[in-house]
Amino acid sequence: MKLLASNYEHDPIDVLVGDWMSEGNMTARAGSKVNGQIDAYEPTFLEALEPALPYIAKYHIKVAVNAGASDTKKLHEVVTKLIRARGFSLSVAWIAGDEVLPQLLSAQKCGESTFENICTGEKLDDWVFEPIYAQAYLGGLGIAKAFEKGADIVICGRVSDASPVIGSAYWWHQWQRSDLDKLANAFVAGHLSECSSYATGGNYSGFKDLECLGWENIGYPIVEIAQSGEVIVTKNQGSGGQVSVDTLTSQFLYEIQGPWYFNSDVTAILNETSFEQLSANRVALRGVKDRALMAPHLTNFCHLSFQTIGSVPRNPSDQNAATVDFRVIAQARKAEDLAPSKFVRPCIDPIMCAYPGATPHLDLRQAFPKEVFEYYVTLLLQASIQHQVHLQSGDSIEVSPPPMTRTYPKHQPLRDITQLQVDMSKFGATVRAPLGYVVHARSGDKGSDCNVGFWVRFQDEYSWIQNLLSTNFIKALLADEYKGHPVERCEFPGLKAVHFLLKNHLDRGLESDAESRLINWCPAKTLFWLGYEAVMSFTAHFGASTNSTALYDGANGGRFLI
Structure with a gap:
């Protein structure tokens, strides 16, 4: 935050957004709050914010983050006290409404919903555990309302990863809730930037090609969102890494479920999504460091x-x-x-x-x-949530749910094989080699579901992977990892990508x-x-033929010994 804010005169930004939440720390912080052990917000946000405050105040940069975790009001108090102690005149707002255990238990008791687990199909009544905490993924309009009322810093708890970007764009351009195309583009822009340097070459399967660009100072993504909703992704000037069609495709294919991408504010339809490389490190959305800290x-x-x-x-x-x-x-x-x-x-x-x-x-x-806590995923009517903005003045503002909603089918539009069938022999002689020689890939996880997307650079290669990567082929690649659960397949022609969702694969x-x-x-x-x-x-x-996991994942697995 200090790096980006301090360089404002040479590389200006209007809003700093940050996503501090994952399903891992979400459940851990919830457990901390229930047990009353420690403050249940994310303390590393304060490490990032404090050195940046002089520049945030000087250049009037807005800030929106979800670092409140399960203790948003407490983090608001800490940030407000910090700002006063440093002598800055900054207004801090916080968003409430994401803590929904009473509403969930009431709706369950009255039989209003079975609260089916999105990942497993299990009903909440059949869950062997007693719910102790529940959070809803709020949208970005509370953030927009806070900015509209003069807030400089907006502290959120569990808003969706992309909500800080959605709310910022909605406020800046004074959009309406009916501007669904614009909201959908801002939503995808938020998804592309939510994981920081993942968009600039971090965790990228083609990382060896980027070594010459420098890893000591890998850049941070910056999204430029026009009033029309058009999106361009770039990075801070003078940094390493790269913003390219491939690095953004890698992040795009991370943690999506299929061609319908759901969010509390809007559903983005992704069937025709593509990227266009406008110039070096500038990519249009179409249709921090390998640090020497030690x-x-x-x-x-x-x-x-x-x-x-x-x-x-x-x-x-x-x-x-x-x-x-x-x-x-x-x-x-x-x-x-x-x-x-x-x-x-x-x-x-x-x-x-x-x-x-x-x-x-x-x-x-x-x-x-x-x-130990177990993560349970379900749906709750937005109308039952008290989505509120609390301003520094003491005023509170209600944020109403969307006036227009649509119920989508439970299952995404899928095909086990491509519609554009081609005889595989027409591609020439087969040479046995790692799939990664030609194909890039990206995997992600949500709850017990995980996904993997494959993409290539050229159209003839795309025709090949369309025909090669069938549902049965993925099951064969999984080999001993495949446990008989559904595998859902879809295609993104604009990205030259084939995507798979592995249901309940992570137990x-x-x-x-x-x-x-x-x-x-x-x-x-x-x-x-x-x-x-x-x-x-x-x-x-290294050298894996599979990129799925039952115990480890790219963000949250592995082993730590001390």
């Missing part, structure tokens, strides 16, 4: 080594066989020299701009017993009892005679 502390280490443990067989048949451990071991004579800020954080913080498949674990307490997903039992065995910190040792372990996926 360097200042290396002289205090008496040992630092990097180890790759294990190897991958040719054409592995499941995810475990396609996974190896990458381990970082540091030793120092003083415990403070291995404090989180000097070892763990420099290992973890740059993960979003690292190589694809790097998966450090998010929980640093692996050696100790801990509570209840990130936050589940099964996963937590598997990771609790990790050893504790080890004390050596010469001082202290800390170990950081990542998993990395």
